[in-house]
Amino acid sequence: MIPSTFDYVAPTSLDEAVSSLANAGEDAKIIAGGQSLMPVLRLRMAAPTTLVDLGKIAELRGVREDGDSLVIGAMATHHDVMNDPLIGQHAALLAEATKTVADPQIRHRGTFGGSLAHADPAGDLGGAVLALDATLTVVGPNGQRSIEADGFFTDYFETALEPDEILVYVRIPKHTGWRAHYEKFHRVSQSWSMVGVAATLDVDGGTIRRAGVALTNMAAVPVRARGVEQALI
Amino acid sequence: MTATMEPRSVEPPNAEHEIGKARVRKEDDHLITGRTRWTDNLVLPGMLHIALLRSPMAHARITSIDVESARTMPGVVAVYTGADVSPDQGSLPNAWQITEDMKTPAAPSLAVDTVQFAGEAVALVVARSKAEAEDAVEAIDVDYEDLPVVLDLAAAAQDGADLVHPDLGTNVSAVWKYDSAEAGTGGDVEDAIRDAEVLIERTFRQQRLIPAFMEPRSVVVDPTGMQTTMWSATQVPHILKIMLSMTLGIPEHKLRVIAPDVGGGFGGKLQVAPEELLTLLVAQKLGKPMKYTETRSESMTAAHHGRDQIQKLTLSARRDGTVTGLKVELLADMGAYLRLVTSGVPILGAFMFNGIYKFSAYHFSCTNVFTNKVPTDAFRGAGRPEATFAIERIMDELATELSMDPLELREKNWIKHEEFPFDTVCGLTYDSGNYEAATAKAKELFDYDGLRREQAERRQRGDTVQLGIGVSTFTEMCGLAPSRVLGSLNYGAGGWEHAAIRMLPTGKVEVITGASAHGQGHETAFSQIVSDQLGVPFEDIEVLHGDTQSSPRGLDTYGSRSLAVGGIAVVKAAERVIAKARPLAAHLMEAAEDDLEFTDGKFQVKGTEKAVGLSDVALAVFAAHNLPDGAEPNLDSDATYDPDNFSFPHGTHLCAAEVDTETGYVTLRKYVCVDDIGSVVNPLIVEGQVHGGLAQGIAQALYEDAIYDESGTLLSGSFAEYLVPGSPDLPNFVTDRTETPATGNPLGVKGVGEAGTIASTPAVVNSVLDAVRQFGVKDIEMPCSPMRVWKAIQSATGGAQ
Numbered sequence A: 001m002i003p004s005t006f007d008y009v010a011p012t013s014l015d016e017a018v019s020s021l022a023n024a025g026e027d028a029k030i031i032a033g034g035q036s037l038m039p040v041l042r043l044r045m046a047a048p049t050t051l052v053d054l055g056k057i058a059e060l061r062g063v064r065e066d067g068d069s070l071v072i073g074a075m076a077t078h079h080d081v082m083n084d085p086l087i088g089q090h091a092a093l094l095a096e097a098t099k100t101v102a103d104p105q106i107r108h109r110g111t112f113g114g115s116l117a118h119a120d121p122a123g124d125l126g127g128a129v130l131a132l133d134a135t136l137t138v139v140g141p142n143g144q145r146s147i148e149a150d151g152f153f154t155d156y157f158e159t160a161l162e163p164d165e166i167l168v169y170v171r172i173p174k175h176t177g178w179r180a181h182y183e184k185f186h187r188v189s190q191s192w193s194m195v196g197v198a199a200t201l202d203v204d205g206g207t208i209r210r211a212g213v214a215l216t217n218m219a220a221v222p223v224r225a226r227g228v229e230q231a232l233i
Numbered sequence B: 001m002t003a004t005m006e007p008r009s010v011e012p013p014n015a016e017h018e019i020g021k022a023r024v025r026k027e028d029d030h031l032i033t034g035r036t037r038w039t040d041n042l043v044l045p046g047m048l049h050i051a052l053l054r055s056p057m058a059h060a061r062i063t064s065i066d067v068e069s070a071r072t073m074p075g076v077v078a079v080y081t082g083a084d085v086s087p088d089q090g091s092l093p094n095a096w097q098i099t100e101d102m103k104t105p106a107a108p109s110l111a112v113d114t115v116q117f118a119g120e121a122v123a124l125v126v127a128r129s130k131a132e133a134e135d136a137v138e139a140i141d142v143d144y145e146d147l148p149v150v151l152d153l154a155a156a157a158q159d160g161a162d163l164v165h166p167d168l169g170t171n172v173s174a175v176w177k178y179d180s181a182e183a184g185t186g187g188d189v190e191d192a193i194r195d196a197e198v199l200i201e202r203t204f205r206q207q208r209l210i211p212a213f214m215e216p217r218s219v220v221v222d223p224t225g226m227q228t229t230m231w232s233a234t235q236v237p238h239i240l241k242i243m244l245s246m247t248l249g250i251p252e253h254k255l256r257v258i259a260p261d262v263g264g265g266f267g268g269k270l271q272v273a274p275e276e277l278l279t280l281l282v283a284q285k286l287g288k289p290m291k292y293t294e295t296r297s298e299s300m301t302a303a304h305h306g307r308d309q310i311q312k313l314t315l316s317a318r319r320d321g322t323v324t325g326l327k328v329e330l331l332a333d334m335g336a337y338l339r340l341v342t343s344g345v346p347i348l349g350a351f352m353f354n355g356i357y358k359f360s361a362y363h364f365s366c367t368n369v370f371t372n373k374v375p376t377d378a379f380r381g382a383g384r385p386e387a388t389f390a391i392e393r394i395m396d397e398l399a400t401e402l403s404m405d406p407l408e409l410r411e412k413n414w415i416k417h418e419e420f421p422f423d424t425v426c427g428l429t430y431d432s433g434n435y436e437a438a439t440a441k442a443k444e445l446f447d448y449d450g451l452r453r454e455q456a457e458r459r460q461r462g463d464t465v466q467l468g469i470g471v472s473t474f475t476e477m478c479g480l481a482p483s484r485v486l487g488s489l490n491y492g493a494g495g496w497e498h499a500a501i502r503m504l505p506t507g508k509v510e511v512i513t514g515a516s517a518h519g520q521g522h523e524t525a526f527s528q529i530v531s532d533q534l535g536v537p538f539e540d541i542e543v544l545h546g547d548t549q550s551s552p553r554g555l556d557t558y559g560s561r562s563l564a565v566g567g568i569a570v571v572k573a574a575e576r577v578i579a580k581a582r583p584l585a586a587h588l589m590e591a592a593e594d595d596l597e598f599t600d601g602k603f604q605v606k607g608t609e610k611a612v613g614l615s616d617v618a619l620a621v622f623a624a625h626n627l628p629d630g631a632e633p634n635l636d637s638d639a640t641y642d643p644d645n646f647s648f649p650h651g652t653h654l655c656a657a658e659v660d661t662e663t664g665y666v667t668l669r670k671y672v673c674v675d676d677i678g679s680v681v682n683p684l685i686v687e688g689q690v691h692g693g694l695a696q697g698i699a700q701a702l703y704e705d706a707i708y709d710e711s712g713t714l715l716s717g718s719f720a721e722y723l724v725p726g727s728p729d730l731p732n733f734v735t736d737r738t739e740t741p742a743t744g745n746p747l748g749v750k751g752v753g754e755a756g757t758i759a760s761t762p763a764v765v766n767s768v769l770d771a772v773r774q775f776g777v778k779d780i781e782m783p784c785s786p787m788r789v790w791k792a793i794q795s796a797t798g799g800a801q
Helices: A014-023 A037-042 A078-083 A085-090 A092-099 A104-109 A112-118 A125-131 A226-232 B028-032 B082-089 B130-138 B189-194 B237-248 B274-286 B296-302 B342-350 B384-402 B406-413 B435-446 B448-460 B483-488 B522-534 B562-589 B614-623 B683-702 B755-775 B786-797
Strands: A007-009 A028-031 A050-053 A063-066 A069-073 A135-140 A143-148 A153-155 A166-173 A179-185 A195-204 A207-216 B048-054 B060-066 B076-081 B121-127 B141-146 B172-179 B198-209 B218-222 B228-232 B255-258 B290-293 B306-317 B323-335 B362-370 B465-475 B497-503 B509-513 B541-544 B596-599 B602-605 B611-613 B637-641 B650-660 B666-676 B733-737
Touching (some): A028 A037, A063 A085, A078 A085, A092 A125, A092 A179, A092 A195, A112 A125, A112 A166, A125 A207, A207 A226, B048 B130, B048 B274, B048 B296, B076 B130, B076 B274, B082 B274, B121 B130, B121 B274, B172 B342, B218 B274, B228 B274, B237 B255, B306 B384, B342 B362, B342 B384, B384 B406, B384 B465, B384 B755, B406 B435, B406 B465, B435 B465, B435 B666, B435 B733, B465 B755, B497 B562, B509 B522, B509 B562, B522 B541, B562 B596, B562 B611, B562 B637, B611 B614, B666 B755, B683 B733
Parallel strands (some): A028 A050, B048 B290, B323 B362
Antiparallel strands (some): A063 A069, A069 A166, A135 A143, A135 A166, A179 A195, A195 A207, B060 B141, B076 B121, B172 B362, B218 B290, B465 B650, B497 B509, B497 B637, B596 B602
């Protein structure tokens, strides 16, 4: 299937991207890895007038350490995330959850930030960032702001992002040495989660000191299971 | 003749023979490296593109179509509605009038007054690019007036139901019956039921399935030559040519059909599709090359579906387990129209409900019913998976009722190996088989007794994950088919197959087959056959197919027929090459014909070193300088083979499933199949067919389901909802074989394309039920989704809802 016609811009810097998005008006859409957007365009379920492609902005990629936290670029692909040694060491839950996303082809194209901004309640990464107490940094014409993961997801496919804002990076406090597991219940290996549980534990000997647990697809948004966390500690 | 040959394990390939070698397929190189020619890859000079507007309504009157703004869109060349093409489009063909009074509605390619299913084409745009054509489709305005939507198969069959085709006066297309007492092939089933010590009555549902071939359908037509040429992603170029010619009134010699590389079909491309007919019609109207390629969404909603039956079975038996009779009453969902063999699919199953068993009485009736859904038609197995599922499920029910081991019950009833050939209660003659051998081997590979022990232990300790063991001892009729039998069933064509062999002057060989490969590996398998027949190296043989110009005669590929029918035609053609070459070789060596023996590609004068190769004869024929008086300088030969009987592969499939009783989730723990497909030409190809077939059969048991909502919209219209399993969802298959050669053909082959699909579905469902029957669960409809399994457990135990 072939999408309706649209204008396409591929800015090479974040500033340029913000102004492109602002100039393109309210029917513009950001394209990151395109793994959710392209099917919608091809089925003509959406017909944006302009696509702003973030694929050429180097500053949106990469994972780096910043003191007690990791900073993960929004355009890091799932493949990047699940194989990144820093994430494996300090945010293992995110790597575990990302490994279960779709299939290798999609994981090479799809992006961490794109998946979060798309906010499909069945998406596997919302629960992980929630359980890891992440903070999401976005930028728009009025500058930069940070949103706690708890407040980022607002409804089905809706987030705290304004239409003219771009998700830049996600900051995750280091969970060094925490154990992690992501379990999802789905019909076939490549289908969406019916439900999922993201859990990460700081275990000392036989004692759970701290716990982060969140649920996928149990509501319109990922749900932090604070009661479970309390019960575990 | 009684087939007493002992079954044997697969032996290591014989180095001297090509047949039996696990050769890597010669066609894979270009397929894997993307050097393929799919229909959609074709680009012809001046080619225009077609897009179709499809109805979102399942049943509606078209009150107006406004195409004016579409006509003025950029790049648009023409726009057609049903009214525009109705004088020319005719009615899409149905080739199987199963009863004299069968009701066949007119089947337009482009709907004229009414639409009968969501997805039916209502308007067609021709534009310079596909994108422009799709843009213009969006600009077409159609007004529909709702008509009552008929979806429920059982309700549709009742008197007084809303009608799909009011002019027919009923939704029932035909009622077809077979009765063993009337046919003289067995007793009266009503007597058996009356005298039964045990009576099992069950109703099973065969859900609707989507063939889900990998390459969506595509068609290109070039009307600019002397002949109009059609390229199509089809399984049946020969049938397509004849049927299009008859439907559109195009002289047959003015039409050439090519099936280039075709990416799978599973029966889904055994069709004369509306899209093919429309592309041809519009190409001829405009005099320009034309392409139509469907999207995956169109493929799901508009290409034919498979299965969709309600099966009511009554099985009568004695308390010792001997089955005395089987009565089958089917409702079969035709969908909105009768496509090429829609009406006959249930009939293909009619002869298989007795399976491998010696039932003494049998009655079958099938009611074919119209609904406002996409038509059903052939899908891998076509009729036989349905029959096999029903009998293998109900045999397990009988075993449960009698507290017998399901394999013991089956053995009590099946045909013993010394009883072949065996005339069945359906009037077929099974030529050979050895169910004892296949079952013994399967049990051993499966560790049947060990798993039964584990099952008992888990039950004992109330494990939340219970183990179930499912059995399927299947057979199928394939190698479609003897033309006379098809004729007696009123099928619109024969079942022969054609092959030709061209001996090239340099000793290379071209093999032409009327079978039309679309993933099966004919190129490799037929090369192996010819290599053994002619003594020519495998590499020196090219197999040509799928073009009515190079392969003028053929009946194409479906029903596991290519090897068992087409492969034998190749053998016969090769024999004729040798027969033609023999007198010429004798002449060249100045020897007597009778003194020659042909081995390893050479004619040798017996008892001497004197020999001439077949390639030498081919060169001598090319020169034609030194041939016997009156000899024709030509070794090329052809043959058309029409078998006397079907072939009957069989096998024993055993499945162990783990059922999580808390979630209803089913995980296949172990799957063992021992198939007997007769002699094996290429074990690697056989493995591929079995693995793929198992995946597709397991998919029916656990995953796939074409669901319509109450308005007739297909809900499972993409692969996000229509769940085709991937390799991580399937267990490692343990496959093995026994080889009881078919007696009806010189290679002893039976066919393998459908076996895995036919056998596996009941094995899996039986295993799921075996795990949860202890809770009082009696049946779970397919697919056995976590929700269905969980609900079945909960409702049987009075638990949560």
